Amino acid sequence: MTETNPIACLLVIGNEVLSGRTQDANIKFLATRLGEIGIPLREVRVIPDVKDTIVATVNEVRRRFDHVFTTGGIGPTHDDITSECIAAAFGVPWEPHPEAWGRLERHYKPGEFNAARQRMGTMPRGAALIDNAISIAPGFSMENVHVMAGVPRIMQAMFEALAPTLQGGPPIASRTVHANGVMEGRIAEGLADIQQRWPDLDIGSYPYYRMGGGGVALVAKGSDPDAVDAASAAITMLLRAIGSQPVQGEPPV
């Protein structure tokens, strides 16, 4: 990856992933989409619904990364504390946001916009809303911190509403070659040579195990598509030299 790409960190906030109750589905989606728009994901942290932990983590990573995305903890219940923690992290009041409040007030029937739901219209001062096409209650950005829902369908809608406002670097190009029946240990030295020839690329080796035998998937990745093509061709030659018949793309599942 070149240094021209801004980089991102994701905070998955919620006890349910740490307890094993929920299989996270947000990391893969955001990792893929952020790569596509040229803001590669460089770190993920899964942290609990604990105020001190959220505040300290947000303040650490918002200085180290160009963009920070958070998922989870912006609903109406007592364990939804992300929004007030972001206010604390930025040192600003947590107060009704007129536009978010108005959207929610219009959405609920008279009498149903209760104290718990009003929490979803309460935000750090200065928050810029992220639209929620699914269930109304918006996410928001504070500077480079983008606060989204944890429910995957809602998070994805929020991300797509936000994405056009993000300024990415060149998209990350990627080519995969897979070789059935090849063990990593047979090609490791040749692969290390290829990594040295293209130091700006990220050459990855991922063994897989399937019914009927496994193999290895070899990925060349970077922001220069010509270099990615050339490295991928070199990987193909390396595999042919040991008698394998490599195939472009991912192995069949």
Next chain:
Amino acid sequence: MTETNPIACLLVIGNEVLSGRTQDANIKFLATRLGEIGIPLREVRVIPDVKDTIVATVNEVRRRFDHVFTTGGIGPTHDDITSECIAAAFGVPWEPHPEAWGRLERHYKPGEFNAARQRMGTMPRGAALIDNAISIAPGFSMENVHVMAGVPRIMQAMFEALAPTLQGGPPIASRTVHANGVMEGRIAEGLADIQQRWPDLDIGSYPYYRMGGGGVALVAKGSDPDAVDAASAAITMLLRAIGSQPVQGEPPV
């Protein structure tokens, strides 16, 4: 959770999760198993195959958590650098481990235990092996840091080999009540009261969306099973009071 439970951190090491290529499957497994043996998982970090990042992260978290588990980066290829980074983090030499080396040497045919594979028999001085019943190459522990493979089947075998040596606190008890058709916002205030009555428990509220309508799953969790039962009964009463017919256990998928 009581303070008698030791706590754990998981480091998922590898570019493939951060690029979206791979859906992580190790967090949920380890979160669940660690809860069962009474060493609740308190943080996860997904970090790239970058030496400085791995060394700094390991040294930060091994002081903050009772146990640190790592997955990924212990194969034979150039991007498998976890083992040498652990040596650097502990300030010890990275050198052939006689027992690991011997197991690998016996496993491969003459001439096939090449330089790349010898890396899998090279470990930080003082490493205690973690058996690998699937593919021979062992993981290892250095003090409270447990280094495992990234391939889920191998990681799971390593964890089960290691688990009997880990001293957990009381297992974490959990009860789930789900209520179809109930919106979080209707019960949020009652739920906050229940959390206040049992401050040592972790009361979670997780909305779900399904074909034919969603609902909410309410989870009481903690190391005192009687308190978990009592809080779960209070949640059931709260739901009945608003006319819902709550059901014990997870909603049908």
